[in-house]
Amino acid sequence: MKYLALVYYQESIINAMTEKEWHDLNQKCIQCVAGLAEAGHFIAGQALQPVETATTVRVRNGETLISDGPFAETKEQLAGFYLLEARDLNEAIQLAEKIPPAQLGSIEVRPIRDLPPPD
Amino acid sequence: MTIETQLEQLYQTHSRRVLATLIRLLGDFELAEEAMHEAFVAALQQWPDQGVPDNPTAWLISAGRHKGIDQIRRRQTLRQHQQLLLDEEEPLATPFNDNTLEDDQLRLIFTCCHPSLATEAQLALTLREMCGLTTEQVAKGLLQKPATIAQRIVRAKRKIRDAAIPYEVPDIKALPERLHNVLQVVYLVFNEGYSSSMGDSVVNHNLAEEAIRLGRLLCELLPETEVLGLLALMLLQDSRKAARQTPEGDLITLDEQDRTRWNQPQIQEGLAWLDHAMAQPPVGPYTLQAAIAALHAQSKSSDETDWVQIAGLYDLLQRINPSPVIALNRSVALAMRDGPEAGLQALHPLEEELQNYYLLHAAKADFYRRLNRIPEARAAYQTALNLTQQLPEQRYLQKRLASL
Structure with a gap:
């Protein structure tokens, strides 16, 4: 099974970090990816730029509407993602526990939906 | 046959x-x-x-x-x-063989009570799959429409399938937390049966019995301390069910119950399970609550109850599992041990957090009544009355109010 682990945290917590704390968090994330990859669980993953860099695109009646920021204001913001390979939800949860921001934000674990075969 | x-x-x-x-x-x-x-x-x-x-x-x-x-x-x-x-x-x-059958039952419990399902879904699924109740029976027990329960169960099963919630007993590392969740579901089932949050009847015997049956099964399958403690607690609380209500459905509080109507064989069974639990320290919140219930079960009257020990057990409980409701019960025990003034003092820090909880106001009213501070007692009973939807509770509070 493939699961997407969506990493959320309050950017305000990150903004309040010292340079050293921010550096350490990034190093922990790098180690986490290395560990997951070594165990064969890591398929893909990236960290995201802060939410202020986001642009939302909608197409309505053929017209493209572009606006600033994410669609919904939330308490925690999407900060990155891991695409994981796991046996089942229990294993996916155990992997998500290891993602460093789990300790300061939250990780949403969602199973991947396979698209039907093309017509 | x-x-x-x-x-x-x-x-x-x-x-x-x-x-x-x-x-x-x-x-x-x-x-x-x-x-x-x-x-x-x-x-x-x-x-x-x-x-x-x-x-x-x-x-x-x-x-x-x-x-x-x-x-x-x-x-x-x-x-x-x-x-x-x-x-x-x-x-x-x-x-x-019997072992694989037992393992499968544990797998089923842990799947029905998986924390990635909503609590309401865990309750409905447990009653449906573990207890074998029909959707209508589950709905009746949980005071919901059958269509609501049916949908909850369908959604939960879909999530089990689509998110691949495994059919397994969690590994050693995750077991304590997951078991805690299972026990919580069982105790929720019991409490749904013990006092439905709305409506006219205080006791829905059926769900309490189902919870006790689940408790017994868990004791067979996974006899951890808190599993034994929870069964003891449920048996001891349930042993009072015949004395909790008048034939008209009015509430009778612990101090006024006819203790000859308590179910003695069930008390003895509860005490035996409590002994087993106590023999496997460290004990947790269910076992401590069972120990408190056991002291009540063994007392001839409210006056002859060992309030010193009960207050001590509440202190311990509050330390390992701090909760405002436990603190409220502790204040009642303190009032019995040291007098109503001590109860009022212990209530004071809880007033803000529990301001919408009718039992806080009922306890406060009772302390004032015993202190003969009638206007304050009357106001507190009135607040309590406004905060409960349960008819038997309302009748009880009205009676108290009228007796002032």
């Missing part, structure tokens, strides 16, 4: 075990349930001629498995279940 009666009994006592194993073998809740029912129908048709098999449970599981595989064929979802079909002709890897 006719085959029909025999099968009916077998359904009562063994259908959950058959189901739990079929879910593992067929990998699908719905399919397993259908297959189980078909297996019982087949037994009803075949056993009168062929005689009752030596191991009826194994027969039912085996029949159910074949019915389930037939069903898969009919549905032509071959692609998804290829592996299962390949295995069909081979003998079963795991024979049906």
